[in-house]
Amino acid sequence: MNILSLLNEKAEKYPDKIAFVFRNPKTNDYDKISFRDLDQKSSKVAIYLSRNGFERGFKSLILIKPSIDFIILIYGMIKLGVVPIFPPNFNLKSRNGRKQFRAILGRARIDALIGSRKILLISYFLGLRSISNNVIAMDKIKSHYLDSNNNSDFSIDFDVDWGNCSVFVKYTTGSTGPAKGVIYNHNMLHSHINLLKSEGINSEDIFFGRSGTLIVHPLIGLTSILHTNKPKQTTGQEIVDAVNRWSVTACFLSPPSAINLSNYLKSVSIKGLVKQAMPSLERLYVGGESVSSEVVRIIEPHLSSARPFDGGYHLVYGATEGFPLCQNQANNIILTESETKSGNGICLGKAVDGVKIRILTFKDSFEEFDNSLAVDVLGKGISSIGEISVSGPVVYSRLIGDDEETFGGPLTWARDVNEGTSWHRTGDLGYFDNKNQIWLFGRKKHRVELSNGVTIYPKQIEPILDSMFDIRTALVNGPNNSKAFIIVENNNHNWEILEDKLNKSISKLCKLIGENIDFSFILFGESFPVDSGHQAKIRRDELSYWLCNQ
Structure with a gap:
């Protein structure tokens, strides 16, 4: 079933209820749209696109900022079966950024381009218009759906088996490798909605957060309040004000926004201005990177007294290729804090409903290793580290266009020949503990193999130092890996x-990880470079390059 078959149901059941709300950065007010209005206007979009040569399976690049108009367009495309492509945030002012952008579009083999007149003009000078002859200005589409005389009777084609058909393409940020286009199909989004329902999310909820999969949350019947500021620019007061204005019950934040919220709540608590800042908020989901347990401690008491028994704060683990995969709630985050600070990694909790996780071997003693075979790491605990690998209905099945052949297939999927099952290799390393919880040690490509034969991992080392000295550190590969190089953020x-204290902590570090290691600490003169999405994942390759070329 086409995922937007649910929209018509909700429009009939809740015609005047608000489906989406966007904060307008120009007016500081909120733009909103009801379920009925969204259903009718998106149907007009589907009709307009069909008349202009768009058809099911068309892949169209979308160059429009998130807004109510953006949602109307996307929903109209999905009804027709046209696939929106959401590109990564490249710096198009740089030659390299433009080169990367053209490369992903070439691999995607897009059929059309939709954007504002201003962006389409810019795309012409960037040489993007040559990629497709089907170019439509958003102004024309908007004029069509705003005209009350235009027909809004559109029926989704129920003869199509929509399950494995593409809904949209979302790109990875490129922080740990080339940006890849991940295809979300209708089955994935239905599974995502069912998972939200299993968490207790229902039509009575009001969800606040950034875009992404939040664009399908209203199909449960709830209201989505979408915040378009970048994570680092989203202040704690903005979050609290939005939660209280709309009586938000569930929220998704990127780590920098959660840290900003924590700092704000800490300041108002010290001043004695508020005891419970967000009394309606029952569930706060934070994903994209882990944050310190101190952030959890500060935020948790400010959530609703009706929050889940194990805590309203949820650390959510996932990726563009599959989300969510695991989650860990406040009580357990605090309970496992001492192990994290002892070099045991980050506890991710257990797999969510419907997701299966295995820890697979990612190398062996031979020079060649077959990445396409699913072989489990034996045992549990910190001595049984392997690659976190997943399967389930919320996990993607393929990448767009040439990305599948270049970056997918056996490079990211492992086959269990005995079971006949396939497992997506996440690129993250970790292990199971005796309670079957997953612990994260960091990215496979970011492990550091020292010249003395010892291997160490980012999430093994960094939490120890960060908590000891209230700093932010990054373990990176350095010149010949003769030492363990730790970069310290300004x-x-x-x-x-600080350097003297860090050097004096080396003996404790070595004792905690059980190895004699020569550490070297280097100050980075500014903030760490991070991914363009959550603005939380450190671009370690850039730091490594900087270190090796000093």
Whole structure:
């Protein structure tokens, strides 16, 4: 079933209920649209696109900022079966950014381009218009669906088996490798909605957060309040104000926004201004990267007294290729804090309903290793580290266009020949503990194999130092890996004093990880480079390049 068959149901059941709300950055007010209005206007979009040569399976690049108009367009495309492509945030002012952008579009083999007149003009000078002859300005589409005389009677084709058909393409940020276009199909989104329902999310909820899969949340019948500011720019007060204005019950934040919220709540609590800042908020989901347990401690008491028994704060683990995969709630985050600070990694909790997880071997003693075979790591605990690999209905099945052949297939999928099952290799390393919880050690490509034969991992080392000295660190590969190089982000500490403390902590570090290692600490003169999505994942390759070329 086409995922937007649910929209017509909700439009009939809740015609005047608000489906989407966007904060307008120009007016500081909120733009909103009802379920009935969204259903009718998106049907007009489907009719308009069909008349202009668009058809099911068409892949169209979307160059429009998130807004109510954006949602109307996307929903109209999905009804017709046209596939929106959401590109990564490349810096198009740079030659390299433009080169990467053209490369992903070439691999995707797009059929059309839709954007505002201004962006279409810019795309012409960037040489993007040559990729497709089907170019439509959003102004024309908007004029069509705003005209009350135009027909809004559109029926989704129920003769089509929509399950494995593409809904949209979302790109990875490119923080750990080339940006790849992940295809979301109708079955994936139905599974995502069912998973939300199993969490207790229902039509009575009001969800606040950034875009992404939040664009399908209203198909449960709830209201989505979409925030378009970048994570680092989203202040704690903005979050609290939005939650209280709309009586938000569920929220998804990127780590920088959660940290900003924590800092704000800490400041107002110290001043005695508020005891419970967000009394309606029952569930807060934070994903994209882990944050310190101190952030959890500060936020949790400000959530609703009706929050889940194990805590309203949820650390959510997932990826563009599959989300969510695991989650860990406040009580358990705090309970496992001491192990994290002892070098045991980050506890991700257990797999969500419907998701299966295995820890697969990712290398062996031979020079060649067959990445396409699913072989389990034996045992549990920190001595049984392998690649976190997943399967389930919320996990993708393929990449767009040439990306599948270049970056997918046996490079990212492992086959269990005995079971006849396939498992997506996430690229993350971790292990199972005796409670079958997953612990994260970091990305496979970011492990550091020292010249003395010892291997260490980012999420093994960094949480120890970060918690000891209230700093942000990054373990990176350095010149010949003769030492364990730790980059320290610029902060307000006196570097000479901090460096002395760090050097004195080496013996404790070595004792915690059970190895004698020569550490070297280097100050990075500014904020760490991070991914363009959550603005949380450190671009370690850039730091490594900087270190090796000093």
